[in-house]
Amino acid sequence: MAALHITDIEAAINWWRARSPSIDGITACPEVRALAEVYGLMVYQHEHEVDEDGMPPKAHEAWLAWYATTPDAPCIAICSTSQGDDICKGCGRSFDEVQNWTVMTPGEKRVTWRRITMEGTAWRFNRYAERSGESAA
Structure with missing residues (x-):
């Protein structure tokens, strides 16, 4: 599998934060918490990428939900x-x-x-x- 860049993890966290904002300003939704765990480890270990296969299932599912909102192919019909x-x-x-x-x-x-x-x-x-x-x- 591919290595996901930290900016994709950040984008997914921000998407989930906008989609499921904290009710009390402190508690994050489960998807944000799952992605934040991956993000925190990446920062702590000074890693810019994480192996897609190595992500915890809940974090990967949350990332895939964000991914589904991004454009699929970069094609502009000039191939x-x-x-x-x-x-x-x-x-x-x-x-x-x-x-x-x-x-x-x-x-x-x-x-x-x-x-x-x-x-x-x-x-x-x-x-x-x-x-x-x-x-x-």
């Missing part, structure tokens, strides 16, 4: 891998990532999303940002 490019100019994925997207795990997809976002060179992040719902930088 240069179909024209022979190793890396798609439209979305930034490699030929193999495009071909295997439907069988990739959620964690593997998030690793790919993180990479293409950090690179920021794909057209989805600049020239055709309107196609992805993102504003051009």
Whole structure:
């Protein structure tokens, strides 16, 4: 399985906090507590990633619920891998990532999303940002 980045754990915690806010300002919902345990260990151990398989089941379930709210594929319908490019100019994925997207795990997809976002060179992040719902930088 893939290694989930700490920013994904943070995003999932914040999503759950907004979805199930604390009634008393102190007590967090079970999903936040499960994810916070993983997050706390990552911070304590100075780890930026956690193995998706190694997450406690409740934390993984909470992460998957957040994941289901994120966009699935980064495709913007300009696929240069179909024209022979190793890396798609439209979305930034490699030929193999495009071909295997439907069988990739959620964690593997998030690793790919993180990479293409950090690179920021794909057209989805600049020239055709309107196609992805993102504003051009």
